[in-house]
């Protein structure tokens with residue numbers, strides 16, 4: 001098998017690429033990286049010195065591909081499947097890239113800030129940074145509420161890379177910073193994403209690890225079944 005994806009089963013950015021792979025039934029080998037283990041972390045730094053996961057390795061092309069959006073674009077170029085996660089139409093493609101960036105930068109990243117602050121060493125937490133992250137999420141939730149008022153998926157009728165980014169970001173964000181009662185369209189979109197078979201599969205595979213999630217106490221019981 002040519003493709004190896006270096007991941008951690010709980011990590012939201014890894015879920016984004018797993019959803020893309022499952023959407024197209026792309027064959028790959030998942031390899032767990034434990035960044036808390038010095039040996040595993042050092043081996044990963046050799047692959048990608050920034051140390052972030054996921055990273056794709058294509059043995060056939062002898063190519064290391066980092067960064068989720070680049071990985072998904074690479075997969076579409078080299079291993080296309082039935083679901084075009086990057087639309088052919090140039091306007092739709094720009095919208096896809098815009099909302100992909102939006103969900104990564106303004107939902108996934110602030111969500112991660114809130115989560116990782118909980119596991120900082122005593123006395124090292126960053127209350128100001130967490131408050132900023134919560135304010136970013138409030139702004140993002142309001143914008144997504146507007147965007148999703150008349151759309152099935154992030155940019156329209158077709159499921160794209162933007163939805164791959166949205167699913168894990170909104171799943172975890174809604175746990176650590178719940179949506180408001182007025183976020184009707186945002187809530188319905190999150191629920192639609194969670195019903196998508198590729199997303200269901202990713203969540204089911206992550207479930208055995210949910211006990212390691214720093215906000216497990218805030219997880220709704222329905223996610224644990």
Ligand SMILES: N[C@@H](CCC(=O)N[C@@H](CS)C(=O)NCC(=O)O)C(=O)O
Pocket residue numbers: 011012013014035051052053054066067068069104
């Ligand atoms: N921009 C990167 C973000 C990847 C990222 O932040 N991954 C997290 C896991 S969800 C990570 O590697 N965290 C470990 C760390 O920051 O040390 C991408 O899209 O691939």
